[in-house]
Amino acid sequence: MAFPPFAVTVDLVVLTVRGDELCVLLVRRGEEPFLGRDALPGGFVRPDEGLAAAATRELAEETGLDVGHLEQLASYGDPDRDPRQRVVTVAHLALVPDQPVPTAGTDAAEARWVPVAQARDLAFDHDRVLADGVERARAKLEYTALATAFCGAEFTVAQLRRVYEVVWGRPLDPRNFHRKVTGTPGLLDPTGETTTRDGGRPAQLYRRGEAEQLHPPLLRADT
Amino acid sequence: MAFPPFAVTVDLVVLTVRGDELCVLLVRRGEEPFLGRDALPGGFVRPDEGLAAAATRELAEETGLDVGHLEQLASYGDPDRDPRQRVVTVAHLALVPDQPVPTAGTDAAEARWVPVAQARDLAFDHDRVLADGVERARAKLEYTALATAFCGAEFTVAQLRRVYEVVWGRPLDPRNFHRKVTGTPGLLDPTGETTTRDGGRPAQLYRRGEAEQLHPPLLRADT
DNA sequence: ACAAAAGTGTTAGGGGTACACCCATGG
DNA sequence: CCATGGGTGTACCCCTAACACTTTTGT
Known part of the structure; x- marks a missing residue:
């Protein structure tokens, strides 16, 4: 042919x-x-x-x-x-x-x-x-857990937040972000370890969880 | 080469x-x-x-x-x-x-x-x-106005709702759907005409508006 | 003690769901 | 008059944004 x-x-x-x-x-x-x-x-x-x-x-x-x-x-x-x-x-x-x-x-x-x-x-x-x-x-x-792909095997909530801020080019409220991602079941897997690499109070270390989708989604502001 | x-x-x-x-x-x-x-x-x-x-x-x-x-x-x-x-x-x-x-x-x-x-x-x-x-x-x-692509040039809210129900295989509340789509600016363009082709009270006819995205989105239920 | 970052509590408001209710037509 | 579908009003609830406040480290 x-x-x-x-x-x-x-x-x-x-x-x-x-x-x-x-x-x-x-x-x-x-x-x-x-x-x-x-x-x-x-x-x-x-x-x-x-x-x-x-x-x-x-x-x-x-x-x-x-x-x-x-x-x-x-x-x-x-x-x-x-x-x-x-x-x-x-x-x-x-x-x-x-x-x-x-x-x-x-x-x-x-x-x-x-x-x-x-x-x-x-x-x-x-x-x-x-x-x-x-x-x-x-x-x-x-609407997905893809941001963890930018992080290493273990990471803090602040490092994950930095990913969002850099990719979207927009600051996010650290308190609300923390509550949101730690409250999404299956997204983050606590290691029990902490780190103080960024100064200040030590932060919990997490690994990626099994969740692939984010429910509810974490929306960019409409403005 | x-x-x-x-x-x-x-x-x-x-x-x-x-x-x-x-x-x-x-x-x-x-x-x-x-x-x-x-x-x-x-x-x-x-x-x-x-x-x-x-x-x-x-x-x-x-x-x-x-x-x-x-x-x-x-x-x-x-x-x-x-x-x-x-x-x-x-x-x-x-x-x-x-x-x-x-x-x-x-x-x-x-x-x-x-x-x-x-x-x-x-x-x-x-x-x-x-x-x-x-x-x-x-x-x-x-999250887009794509459903109107399934409709003809002029359509009613109920016809648009039927598109969603058939594609998603799930019934939607007619009242809330109506409020939602008519309340999204730029989504629907009223023709001023009405039709009674499905019986009951005559329905407004609309054309597609300019809006491509839906803000806020119309979510499938999580269940 | 102070600065800095982590994390919690609280409140006000927007949008969603559920559903009671009214409107306009055909039979 | 009643059935049918169109469309509005409203109460409740969850999620979000905003921000005061507490916790735990380094210097």
């Missing part, structure tokens, strides 16, 4: 919270087209692997990061999005805890964290892919 | 509300593989058209339906989802008003509405695509 030949790639929007900023993992392109421009990590899907498997493999190859969460974002296939040939890319969204990019990774030498506010003029249509990924992350924090 | 060759298709989950059931548009396959089985409508993306354009074209070719809403759903690309060759499909979700399938359409002769509860054992991985599409529709009714 005749069919138009396409290349299929996966691209990755890898987000993390570093300090007070939401950052995305970018690589500098070493070849045409868009040589020298920043781009999302990604690559060709192999003939015998699925889309999710390709995304997982690329993430490991290009970054070596511990991944907290990985999901399909959307597909992009404008006929002229790659000047060389017809390429359809299946973008994925990954949320990872704050960690340095391992330089030992095979292709990771050029990977680095860039604040999303400064990530512009990316190669291909990656500006739009990134914007879609950030919007997806912002929206899913409202 | 060498790259693994893929075929790229679009598949369509076309939903409507007919009577008391949520229905999906299916076509019977006339060739191998899965000859004689039901499948979602779809086809190959052409070399010089985008993904959304391909979905729009296929929908027109295979059904000739007036489309109320069309959006990308997700992509599916397991290596063995098509026994002939490697195929990645970009599924789209379409919501349309209740209308008969035009038999004049080119490929539409075999297209027909099937209640989603009875749509099983579809070709390829279309069972899962359909399930994902139905879940997406259910979720988006909560």
Whole structure:
């Protein structure tokens, strides 16, 4: 059977919270087209692997990061999005805890964290892919337990709150936030340990609970 | 450059509300593989058209339906989802008003509405695509004005409520629903006309308003 | 003692649910 | 007059926002 030949790639929007900023993992392109421009990590899907498997493999190859969460974002296939040939890319969204990019990774030498506010003029249509990924992350924090994917294995309520504040770019009331997340059954799993790493009264340490959804949701203010 | 060759298709989950059931548009396959089985409508993306354009074209070719809403759903690309060759499909979700399938359409002769509860054992991985599409529709009714895409140009509050009840499979309080949707600014545009087609007191007729999002959302009960 | 961060109590208000009640038409 | 569906009023409840206040550490 005749069919138009396409290349299929996966691209990755890898987000993390570093300090007070939401950052995305970018690589500098070493070849045409868009040589020298920043781009999302990604690559060709192999003939015998699925889309999710390709995304997982690329993430490991290009970054070596511990991944907290990985999901399909959307597909992009404008006929002229790659000047060389017809390429359809299946973008994925990954949320990872704050960690340095391992330089030992095979292709990771050029990977680095860039604040999303400064990530512009990316190669291909990656500006739009990134914007879609950030919007997806912002929206899913409202009604899922996804924010814990940005934290390490053990974290305090304040660290989880910082994730929300950085991703949404809006301060939250610490008291109400504390009551809300500790009151949601299955969201947080107390370890019994405490920490005082941020000064002040020691805070309880928690692990992610089993809950995936937030009922009721934690809404961004409408204003 | 060498790259693994893929075929790229679009598949369509076309939903409507007919009577008391949520229905999906299916076509019977006339060739191998899965000859004689039901499948979602779809086809190959052409070399010089985008993904959304391909979905729009296929929908027109295979059904000739007036489309109320069309959006990308997700992509599916397991290596063995098509026994002939490697195929990645970009599924789209379409919501349309209740209308008969035009038999004049080119490929539409075999297209027909099937209640989603009875749509099983579809070709390829279309069972899962359909399930994902139905879940997406259910979720988006909560916080968007998408339900109006199932209605004709003019509709009553009760017809809009029926959409919610059929899609969610759960009765809603007519009084509270009425207050809620008429109280959301920009959602409904009164025509000034009334109708008595369902008996009882005449109901106001409305058109879709400009609002795309529902604030506050209309939540499915947690129970 | 003081600063800083964790965590609790309390109050006022918005939106949801449940349901009593009234309105307008057909038969 | 009654059945049927359209539409309004209202009481209760839960959740949220706002903020006063207490607890527990480091310096």
